[in-house]
């Protein structure tokens with residue numbers, strides 16, 4: 366697309382050597398918000414999308430606010446691609462930083478047409494109004510909204526408004542785009558359409574982006590790398606797939622839909638206490654693991670088999686699992702909660718906390734209730750054992 370106004374940069378512009386090649390943002394700073402302290406070290410590669418995930422209250426929005434400039438840095442600094450430095454003493458405006466934030470709420474100007482909403486940032490940056498409107502129309506076409514330029518924002522659906530906000534953000538070719546849960550609040554179909562437009566436009570423009578999301582699917586669909594923040598600290602970072610396959614914390618395991626149980630290396634196997642006998646899984650341990658080392662076992666809920674502890678055998682006699690020795694990979698637990706899914710249920714069990722995916726047909730046969738004792742088992746070949754310490 367041509368017609369980029371003066372002062373508005375393209376994502377492909379030369380990189381300031383001070384920041385290092387291919388880096389859009391380098392941050393190592395702390396922010397204090399009341400009692401809450403966020404301390405992060407983070408790099409956003411140029412032209413790529415980095416996801417930020419973390420539980421509620423972890424500090425994700427605070428991170429974006431600090432980068433955008435709505436919150437002051439308490440110590441350390443944030444360095445942007447053109448050499449702009451943010452620190453306790455230096456607090457440039459969002460525009461001077463070349464940073465644009467897009468949140469859950471599209472925040473369009475209600476009294477302006479859709480076209481003028483998109484053109485607004487361009488005219489502020491010095492483009493003539495007629496040219497800005499032309500560029501705005503091109504952007505509306507790119508996000509699938511050609512023909513909507515003359516409407517008021519209230520005449521568009523939530524998803525369409527979000528696409529206008531995206532067009533407005535990308536039209537000024539920001540050095541860094543900040544997206545704060547842009548798909549939250551949209552219904553599944555609209556979110557899917559908006560996700561596709563986001564992916565297409567972020568890839569096409571190679572806009573350096575930091576996106577906060579609570580959804581592993583969005584992270585995998587949109588981002589190349591992910592930074593996990595918990596309690597104001599980075600707990601894991603890396604390529605999205607790598608992080609989801611090897612969760613360093615319970616939060617990441619839950620987001621990835623995996624079980625993550627902490628245990629110990631005991632005589633060449635992974636073991637963990639249960640309310641009953643110790644659970645022993647004879648999976649391969651990381652090379653060089655010393656006896657007694659803390660290790661986590663990661664496995665899919667669908668790979669855990671679940672049976673009632675007392676069940677009739679083919680002879681009609683009742684077999685009670687408590688009376689039998691436990692096989693490796695087998696343990697007794699209690700049902701804590703049943704969570705319905707489209708195909709059955711996720712059965713949450715305790716001691717240790719493990720989720721089991723049970724298909725609908727089996728669920729009907731089991732007739733489970735909260736508090737029921739159950740016998741669980743998992744094959745060692747379905748379990749990945751890793752060192753317990755977080756990698757961030």
Ligand SMILES: Nc1ncnc2c1ncn2[C@@H]1O[C@H](COP(=O)(O)OP(=O)(O)OP(=O)(O)O)[C@@H](O)[C@H]1O
Pocket residue numbers: 398399400401419420421422423424425426427428
């Ligand atoms: N303006 C503020 N003044 C004081 N404390 C704040 C302010 N905004 C946020 N906080 C606190 O900072 C912490 C981090 O909040 P933040 O909104 O960054 O978390 P988050 O990870 O984005 O959470 P969520 O996913 O729920 O949006 C919270 O404990 C919150 O109460």
